[in-house]
Amino acid sequence: MRQDNSVKPEACNPLGLSACAKARDGTRDRAPRRAPASTIERALLKAMLMSLGNPPVALVPWGGQAITSGNGEAGHLKVHILDPGALLRLALDPLFQFGELYSLGRIEVEGDLTALIETINEAMGIKPGWGSRLLGLIHAPRSNLLGRSSANIHHHYDLGNDFYALWLDRQLLYTCAYFPEPLTGLEDAQVAKMDHICRKLRLRPGDRVVEAGCGWGALALHMARRYGASVRAYNLSREQITYAKARARAEGLDQRVDFVEDDYRAIRGQYDVFVSVGMLEHVGRNHYRELGQVIDRCLDKRGRGFIHAIGTDHAAPLNPWIERRIFPGAYPPTLREMMAVFEPAGLSVLDVENLRLHYAKTLEHWLARFETSADRVEAMFGPLFVRAWRLYLCGSLAAFRSGNLQLFQVLFQRNGDNDLPWTRAHLYGDGHAPWTTPTS
Amino acid sequence: MRQDNSVKPEACNPLGLSACAKARDGTRDRAPRRAPASTIERALLKAMLMSLGNPPVALVPWGGQAITSGNGEAGHLKVHILDPGALLRLALDPLFQFGELYSLGRIEVEGDLTALIETINEAMGIKPGWGSRLLGLIHAPRSNLLGRSSANIHHHYDLGNDFYALWLDRQLLYTCAYFPEPLTGLEDAQVAKMDHICRKLRLRPGDRVVEAGCGWGALALHMARRYGASVRAYNLSREQITYAKARARAEGLDQRVDFVEDDYRAIRGQYDVFVSVGMLEHVGRNHYRELGQVIDRCLDKRGRGFIHAIGTDHAAPLNPWIERRIFPGAYPPTLREMMAVFEPAGLSVLDVENLRLHYAKTLEHWLARFETSADRVEAMFGPLFVRAWRLYLCGSLAAFRSGNLQLFQVLFQRNGDNDLPWTRAHLYGDGHAPWTTPTS
Numbered sequence: 001m002r003q004d005n006s007v008k009p010e011a012c013n014p015l016g017l018s019a020c021a022k023a024r025d026g027t028r029d030r031a032p033r034r035a036p037a038s039t040i041e042r043a044l045l046k047a048m049l050m051s052l053g054n055p056p057v058a059l060v061p062w063g064g065q066a067i068t069s070g071n072g073e074a075g076h077l078k079v080h081i082l083d084p085g086a087l088l089r090l091a092l093d094p095l096f097q098f099g100e101l102y103s104l105g106r107i108e109v110e111g112d113l114t115a116l117i118e119t120i121n122e123a124m125g126i127k128p129g130w131g132s133r134l135l136g137l138i139h140a141p142r143s144n145l146l147g148r149s150s151a152n153i154h155h156h157y158d159l160g161n162d163f164y165a166l167w168l169d170r171q172l173l174y175t176c177a178y179f180p181e182p183l184t185g186l187e188d189a190q191v192a193k194m195d196h197i198c199r200k201l202r203l204r205p206g207d208r209v210v211e212a213g214c215g216w217g218a219l220a221l222h223m224a225r226r227y228g229a230s231v232r233a234y235n236l237s238r239e240q241i242t243y244a245k246a247r248a249r250a251e252g253l254d255q256r257v258d259f260v261e262d263d264y265r266a267i268r269g270q271y272d273v274f275v276s277v278g279m280l281e282h283v284g285r286n287h288y289r290e291l292g293q294v295i296d297r298c299l300d301k302r303g304r305g306f307i308h309a310i311g312t313d314h315a316a317p318l319n320p321w322i323e324r325r326i327f328p329g330a331y332p333p334t335l336r337e338m339m340a341v342f343e344p345a346g347l348s349v350l351d352v353e354n355l356r357l358h359y360a361k362t363l364e365h366w367l368a369r370f371e372t373s374a375d376r377v378e379a380m381f382g383p384l385f386v387r388a389w390r391l392y393l394c395g396s397l398a399a400f401r402s403g404n405l406q407l408f409q410v411l412f413q414r415n416g417d418n419d420l421p422w423t424r425a426h427l428y429g430d431g432h433a434p435w436t437t438p439t440s
Numbered sequence: 441m442r443q444d445n446s447v448k449p450e451a452c453n454p455l456g457l458s459a460c461a462k463a464r465d466g467t468r469d470r471a472p473r474r475a476p477a478s479t480i481e482r483a484l485l486k487a488m489l490m491s492l493g494n495p496p497v498a499l500v501p502w503g504g505q506a507i508t509s510g511n512g513e514a515g516h517l518k519v520h521i522l523d524p525g526a527l528l529r530l531a532l533d534p535l536f537q538f539g540e541l542y543s544l545g546r547i548e549v550e551g552d553l554t555a556l557i558e559t560i561n562e563a564m565g566i567k568p569g570w571g572s573r574l575l576g577l578i579h580a581p582r583s584n585l586l587g588r589s590s591a592n593i594h595h596h597y598d599l600g601n602d603f604y605a606l607w608l609d610r611q612l613l614y615t616c617a618y619f620p621e622p623l624t625g626l627e628d629a630q631v632a633k634m635d636h637i638c639r640k641l642r643l644r645p646g647d648r649v650v651e652a653g654c655g656w657g658a659l660a661l662h663m664a665r666r667y668g669a670s671v672r673a674y675n676l677s678r679e680q681i682t683y684a685k686a687r688a689r690a691e692g693l694d695q696r697v698d699f700v701e702d703d704y705r706a707i708r709g710q711y712d713v714f715v716s717v718g719m720l721e722h723v724g725r726n727h728y729r730e731l732g733q734v735i736d737r738c739l740d741k742r743g744r745g746f747i748h749a750i751g752t753d754h755a756a757p758l759n760p761w762i763e764r765r766i767f768p769g770a771y772p773p774t775l776r777e778m779m780a781v782f783e784p785a786g787l788s789v790l791d792v793e794n795l796r797l798h799y800a801k802t803l804e805h806w807l808a809r810f811e812t813s814a815d816r817v818e819a820m821f822g823p824l825f826v827r828a829w830r831l832y833l834c835g836s837l838a839a840f841r842s843g844n845l846q847l848f849q850v851l852f853q854r855n856g857d858n859d860l861p862w863t864r865a866h867l868y869g870d871g872h873a874p875w876t877t878p879t880s
Contacts, residue, residue, distance in 0.1 A: 336779035339776035349792065353864065402856050403855045403856030404856075424793065428865040
């Protein structure tokens with residue numbers, strides 16, 4: 001681990017980006033009396049376009065004259081590379097350096113950033129996997145051994161509740177929402193997501209639920225408030241747990257919801273329901289079997305379980321810039337890989353739903369809110385951070401739109417348990433599902 | 441391959457069972473002045489019960505005195521082993537010989553046969569896989585290379601349409617039905633299954649559909665008649681294809697439905713929809729990637745696809761007796777194994793539904809109809825055949841009830857195609873799905 005990746009949530013440079021002084025004070029000059037790009041540099045740009053599958057995008061070096069693939073119209077999407085050093089870094093390690101240089105302002109994008117990434121994703125195609133194609137780069141996610149997981153989670157989730165409150169929904173759900181209709185608002189869609197999950201789990205009053213990775217606690221509180229469940233919820237992020245505990249007390253739910261600052265591997269006790277939303281991405285492939293053992297150990301004989309996670313259709317590492325700067329240790333699995341949680345643990349998969357376009361929609365909302373609050377984010381963390389997070393949100397939106405990322409909801413139960421829902425119709429009826437009467 | 445497994449559909453012994461003359465003429469004597477089971481034989485029976493996980497079942501040797509595990513009540517479920525040779529064969533190769541000896545009448549079951557198998561399944565548990573536990577037996581399914589597949593399919597599906605008409609529904613659907621309510625009848629449930637599939641595929645008038653493994657053609661005809669699709673349907677079974685062609689002509693649908701007697705690997709052309717119901721079990725694990733290539737080759741850029749297949753939660757071979765006597769070459773995959781069809785072919789899984797209990801319900805109906813027609817089946821194929829098929833139907837019913845078998849419906853589309861259903865609500869509304877108006 002490099003020192004510059006360590007976690008400093010209180011600093012104004014939480015991503016560990018090393019900007020030059022000029023970039024920091026915002027006075028950088030885009031082309032300071034520099035000779036135009038040479039023939040070799042222009043050939044390098046042309047080769048880069050080819051390796052991207054010749055997308056209809058223009059690469060514009062510091063001299064000004066655009067390079068295009070000649071395929072399609074490249075008029076509205078342009079990538080300005082502002083200095084020869086940036087070009088060199090980009091050529092050597094494009095998947096990491098694009099994010100790095102964009103954040104530092106040494107690359108500028110003209111036109112819609114999401115559309116640019118989507119266009120490149122489409123040109124590259126998905127087989128054999130974004131992230132491993134360009135220069136044969138294989139990027140291993142960081143370890144998620146017990147000690148390291150905590151630092152990885154701290155890096156991202158402890159940026160401060162105030163920051164997330166600027167662009168998430170009121171209840172701070174930082175996972176894919178469920179939009180019953182495309183025009184449903186984000187606030188409603190996050191509540192609908194929680195209800196969709198509770199219906200899938202046929203949550204009943206008195207059910208004992210364990211949640212692995214509970215964020216700011218919205219789902220745990222919803223399950224207790226609306227379905228009468230008692231919930232123990234685990235999370236490694238101290239800021240989130242502190243927030244969630246305060247909210248439980250304020251709502252008078254602290255007798256029914258117990259928030260625990262700990263790893264999923266520390267889960268003890270017996271439960272009717274296991275639920276985990278947006279944690280599997282941080283578990284690491286080597287630990288899926290271990291997660292299955294935890295579920296097997298804590299789930300009652302008649303227990304039900306649910307995992308919601310970002311995934312892929314084809315095994316490939318996360319983009320290395322996202323993995324290093326935004327989500328250390330993260331890896332989105334394929335369905336095939338996810339089965340390592342269930343199969344050895346004797347769990348039976350009942351239902352898999354792919355909500356990829358719902359995550360794209362969620363990200364559209366987040367991005368719009370983020371841009372509205374960009375000035376306040378800049379005041380908190382500086383301009384580089386704003387650029388980095390803009391790229392992360394746009395890149396994620398593009399990835400869900402172009403199918404590089406999927407969102408899988410997996411419902412499971414112990415193999416051989418016949419207390420199963422007969423069909424899935426109860427997920428789609430009006431009002432509440434027939435198996436329960438909500439308590440409020 | 442042993443010679444006695446070869447296919448003789450016209451013979452009165454289509455399973456290739458070798459019965460002794462006594463069994464054949466129905467005059468066999470259950471205990472012809474035989475000494476009671478010895479101490480060693482009784483110890484062997486006790487050991488067999490232990491290796492089955494001590495189910496509440498009595499094993500009764502020819503002498504008469506029952507052996508029980510002492511766990512639970514074994515009063516109503518008894519397995520009579522009628523001669524020392526049967527005991528020896530059962531001890532050496534229980535998973536194959538139970539079916540063989542039961543068919544031959546050298547084992548008799550007192551009490552409900554399905555309940556007996558279910559009880560044993562439950563006692564054995566599922567991890568690490570029924571079929572590989574007892575004596576560490578590993579049973580490899582037969583090859584499904586091009587030539588062999590045809591013989592394997594012929595073995596089962598060409599027993600004669602008259603035979604299947606005795607116990608399937610009117611339209612001869614020989615796959616899991618979909619019961620909107622548990623009390624839905626079999627005829628309606630098979631139609632509901634076809635509509636469920638067409639809704640999942642959002643079938644539209646004019647869609648070009650290719651079906652791999654079409655049975656007697658009910659789904660292909662339903663898609664054309666009710667949804668206005670044009671369908672090319674492949675099947676290796678000559679009897680089924682002949683029947684399906686005649687039905688298409690009789691209904692005036694032969695311009696829109698083309699039945700082809702050929703293997704899925706022979707599929708040519710471009711289609712909007714790929715559908716396969718109950719074929720993957722016969723494809724063989726080594727050929728999943730090949731099936732994916734066929735789908736990739738024949739599916740239009742905006743195509744949708746659907747596979748419906750028996751599967752398992754934990755990789756294990758099919759019971760060897762079923763595989764040899766009933767379904768040569770069959771293997772029910774895990775979801776993990778099924779992904780070998782989709783991942784390398786750039787296909788994105790949208791929806792997986794596990795309909796295990798619907799297959800149990802389907803089998804209840806089939807079994808009841810089979811028993812009603814047992815005399816006519818016996819007149820066609822003899823008493824051994826009736827016993828073998830009774831065991832096959834009861835064993836399958838027990839396996840779906842106890843979770844040894846699953847039924848997976850997998851909906852997929854090309855990775856990155858955004859023409860997706862927004863939610864799954866259209867599968868559950870009343871009347872017809874909003875994307876189309878049925879043509880009749």
